[in-house]
Amino acid sequence: MEGVLQEYFVSPIFERSGYNAINTLAYAAIALIAIYAIWRLTKKYGFDFSGRDFLYGVGAFVLFGSTCRVLTDLSDAGAFSSMATANGALGPLYARLSGEGIFTYGYLTVTPGIYIVTAALFLLSIAIGAAMKNSRFPAFAGLALWLPCAILLLPFAEHFGFVLLGIAIAAIGSGIAAVALGKFGKMELDLHQKLAIFGQALDGAATFVVIDVFSRQTGRVYFEQHVLSSGIGEATPFGFLLFFGVKVALASAIVYLLSKEKIGGSDRALVLIVVAIMGFAPGIRDLLRMLCGT
DSSP states (O other): OHHHHIIIIIHHHHTTOOOOHHHHHHHHHHHHHHHHHHHHHHHHTTOOTTSHHHHHHHHHHHHHHHHHHHHHHHHHTTHHHHHHHSSSTTHHHHHHHHHHTTTOSSTTTSTTHHHHHHHHHHHHHHHHHHHHTOTTHHHHHHHHHHHHHHHHHGGGOOOHHHHHHHHHHHHHHHHHHHHHHHHHSOOOOOHHHHHHHHHHHHHHHHHHIIIIIIHHHHOOOOOOOSHHHHHHHHSSTTTHHHHHHHHHHHHHHHHHHHHHSOOOHHHHHHHHHHHHHHHHHHHHHHHHHHHHTO
16 A cells, blocks of 8 residues: 555656556545535535625635745755845845745645635635634735745746736637627626636637647646546647646536526536636646746
């Protein structure tokens, strides 16, 4: 058992080799079980997932988790050490972060650990907010955690054009999906549905731009870590543009099928939020990593 854990779960993290079929299935199963457990617990207390305050809280913590993940990449690449020796107001801070190893590459700072930590902090913020009878507390807490991380990231930001390209492609793809669903599905998308499609489109667009555009323009080598995504992106001459199309089509299909199911508004919102998170979290991480060139 120890050998299996080492080969399929521990080694891929520290060897930066990405995912494999075994850990992908295991992580997916754990995520589904966790989501179900959270749904059952919150449903017991009548929690409403369709509220805007919950959505804002989710967004703030997704930003926090994705930004922390990129800071880990920067630290691992030696960027913190370089910034610590450079003249600047933030030099001592980067020196301290580098010395204390806060963003050192490890179980809790890379996927899936960083997102487990982020989810735990989000749930804690919900509990605190409920105790305070303040539904906006998770959003404020998430932003308070994210802003210092964003400030640490700013000195490394330089490739804005590629980031804007990724966002533009995602917007075009999700716009086409909205028009198609309106014309053929007779649907007028609400906010949760739009976010589910755009989140997945952003992930697909970011992956396409990073691997097929940015990598070729800059000479930096990037690869898709997920098994299925890599297979789709490398299967045809279209590269990861096909992956982008698949992501948009799949998200659109989920949105359409959910609209036909007899499911409560709160439960439907939760499913759509999960779909959105699974797109936004890796998509934002890829865009920020490309922004910093790491």
